[in-house]
Amino acid sequence: MAAKRYIDVFKMYDRFFNGERIDESEWDYQIIPETAKKMKGRYDIKFGTNIIPEDQDLADRLFLAGVDMLLTCGIYNTETGTRMTMTEDELYEGLKMAPKRLKLGDGKDSVMCSERRGNVMNKPIIEGGPTGAPVTEELYTSIMESYAREPVVDTVVTGVLRTVKGFSAAKNTPWEIKATLSELSYTREALYHAGRPGMAI
Secondary structure, rough: OOOOOOHHHHHHHHHHHHOOOOHHHHOOOOOOHHHHHHHHOOOOOOOOOOOOOOOHHHHHHHHHHHHHHHHHOEEEEOOOOEEEEHHHHHHHHHHOOOOEEEOOOOOOOEEEEOOOOOOOOOOOEEEOOOOOOEEEEHHHHHHHHHHHHOOOOOOOOOOEOOEEEEOOOOOOOOOHHHHHHHHHHHHHHHHHHHOOOEEOO
């Protein structure tokens, strides 16, 4: 019997490259909502007024519905316009490979991101930042610094520069690369000024 294997990045690339071609609007407005509706009925998913499930049986059914939906729909790649699929064995092998603990950041500013289960008392990792929202060059460093200065924030997530030195950071241009490097540079500067230089980005 062949050993079970998770899907590595090379297999994933190949499956997307050779995957079924699907229009993005069909994926967004037909495949995903129609499959979600089927899973809701199949697994008897009912939230009522409580959107956070505290019932263990419902939590288990939500997980099984998620697995079923992933195996049914696959994963869509907006760049290639294709989807890749996987087997149940490949999915569970991938989950087994996921780390149970992950150190984020460096030195005194680092935090340990640990596996969490339902109704646990340990504090989750709090991430602060514009989270992909557009931010001007003039305000970028001060905005990132304001997040880093919040004691409850453990890590920061960057915003997106629309311009670099006045030039548009258009997609698939050298300015897009320059913008990404500038975002990191401005964020590191902000962390230094906030007194948390080892904070994870």
